[in-house]
Structure formats: C-alpha cells, structure tokens
Amino acid sequence: MKTTAARAKNVEAAIHSAEIEGLRISNATLTDADAYVAGTIDSTELVDRVRTRYGLS
Template sequence: MDTGTSTIATTAAERELRVAEAIHSGEMEGLPVTAAGRQDAQEYVAGRIDSDELVARARARYGLD
C-alpha cells in the first residue's frame, strides 16, 4: 500500500556531509551545536536514528514539541 511518502536511503558519507553542512550553517549564523546535539548527529550519521528522530530530539531539547 502506498502511503504517499517515500524513504530515500542515504549512505553514512552523505549523512556526515549533511550534518557537517548543517553545523557549519548554524555556526555561521551564531548558533553553536551543543555536545548533546553533536552526539545525536553522530547517531544519525551512524544510521542508528533517522532524520525524523534527529529533528524530534532537537525539538524536544529546546521545548519545541
């Protein structure tokens, strides 16, 4: 059954590049990434969590649920 969503598989290298770009972008805007945020990012890079979980953790950390 098609739910209208698709999952695009990414490699660890692609995830690592995306994380590095996001961290750089945030830092250029004056938004440093906390140690907890970096740990979550490494979980994402390693493939232990997906991008939805990464965002959910960040939102929960800052009370944006």
C-alpha cells in the same frame, strides 16, 4: 536511504550553517548527529530529539 558519507556531509553542512549564524551546537545535539550519521536513528528521530531538547515539540 542515504549513505553514511552523505549523512555526514549533510550534518557537516548544517553545523557549518548554524555556526555562520553565530549559533553554538550543544554536545547533546552533536551526539544525536553522530547517531544519525551512524544510522542508528533516522532524520525524523534526530529532528524530534532536537525539538524536544529546546522545547519546540
């Protein structure tokens, strides 16, 4: 299992990558990312939430 620091680093990199591409990260997605970093949801749940939010599930 990844540590909180590793999760935070991965989320930061993903957000940075999206912003470089000109994308805006919604507050809801940032909230979900925070839950992932805190360990209250896993990566599968994070992806599921984001996909559902944007009608991709």
